[in-house]
Amino acid sequence: RAVAELAAHDPDGAYALAGANGWERRLERALRARRRRTRLTHPLVVEELAARGSFGVTELEVFADCSSIWLFDRIVSPRTIDAEVDARQRGSVAHSALSRFFGGLPKRVGTERIDAERLDETLAFLRECLEEAVAGVRLELTALERAELTGGLWLDLEASIRAEAELDSPLVPRRFEVSFGSDRSPQELQRGLDLGGFTITGKIDRIDVDPFSARGIVQDYKSGKTAHSAAQIDSELRLQIPLYLLVLRDLVGIEPLGGVYRALSGKREARGLLRAEAREDGVPGFSQNDYLDEEAFWGQVELAQGRARGLVERIRLGDVRHDPKSGECPDWCELFSMCRVARA
Ligand code: SF4
Structure with missing residues (x-):
């Protein structure tokens, strides 16, 4: 993890260190995690989304806020083990x-x-x-x-x-x-x-x-x-x-x-x-x-x-991106560890 962090500002140093310790593949894997494509491509998922005929209005609003929020909040939908009043x-x-x-x-x-x-x-x-x-x-x-x-x-x-x-x-x-x-x-x-x-x-x-x-x-x-x-x-x-x-x-x-x-x-x-x-x-x-x-x-x-039609078209294509509507991730969004958006 420390070598991957080093790669953010000193890639040559990080690769040299990884090479000396036989960690090249692990470093590559760690760096690839941040470059992972966001668009949904699994054929079954794409087929299911393309066939959808109805969409919740709040679901579309979430997609408009950021399509990655939609993916993790509405589709993956992880829950905390201890239920709490949120x-x-x-x-x-x-x-x-x-x-x-x-x-x-x-x-x-x-x-x-x-x-x-x-x-x-x-x-x-x-x-x-x-x-x-x-x-x-x-x-x-x-x-x-x-x-x-x-x-x-x-x-x-x-x-x-x-x-x-x-x-x-x-x-x-x-x-x-x-x-x-x-x-x-x-x-x-x-x-x-x-x-x-x-x-x-x-x-x-x-x-x-x-x-x-x-x-x-x-x-x-x-x-x-x-x-x-x-x-x-x-x-x-x-x-x-x-x-x-x-x-x-x-x-x-x-x-x-x-x-x-x-x-x-x-x-x-x-x-x-x-x-x-x-x-x-x-x-x-x-x-x-x-x-x-x-x-x-x-x-x-x-x-x-018109906006609802545009959002539905994107959902049906699995067109998930890192696209917070203001252009920047809002402070309240805690999904960065799942959506893997690059952060400064
Ligand atoms: S951290 Fe940013 S890109 Fe990721 S889900 Fe939240 S708003 Fe979207």
Whole structure:
């Protein structure tokens, strides 16, 4: 290992040392590991990828982030031996709690949307939903770990519901965890979103509708602090909201007024794509920069479809590279030991 490291800045010295000790082949092998081709070439793998007909929307976003992340996170998918509550698990508990909460709100509190006048009983119900969701976690957690998970999520969810009470939206949360493109989806959504030659699958966290017309918005909860604005949806190659808008229109049968990412922590912003023409009548109160005129709004949806097609084409070809979208590997990506990207 020391000789291979030496080869990075003094190749002649490293080869001389290896030659003197009979380590030439071992050194060659160590150096080749970094030069290994990234493209998938095994005939069975290539055949399987080429035959794929459906793709998850979040899977495509991961591929857009870096195709090597897609390979190791989604395909190789190594797991730690000791299961632990990671960000993904935490997010899944938050989603489950919110789905129970909004689904049960009309029956339990007697209101369809969050009523600022009845916040105490609303929050008491939210707490019950959270505890039920935590009880459903299949990992073996100690009492302390469960209490930590509940306590941490409670801070986020309570603040998020309080923030939503202030929004005073005319829309009513109506459908939750709406899956499309799978056998478990409602029948009318099972075929998935057809983009020509393949279908998109996924799950919309929440659909809010206008109680007086077939219009509405999609919402996607983000357990972190980031809710992508209209501009960031484009620059960060996000696909969920633009493609969910098509699902809402073409599969659910509701005219989309917009779609937002709702961050559950940090400033708890709701940002996304909204139709400017529905600003006064349907979706008031969001960030000014996220209201787009019709051309820009549908242009972003069109762009997302084109990007999805390009990503699917690359997946079908096994076109894996070291290609983080910003051009540099982000600090949070810990896959370098598997993807074997050369690092400075
Ligand atoms: S370390 Fe870089 S190249 Fe490797 S998977 Fe992560 S982002 Fe991609």
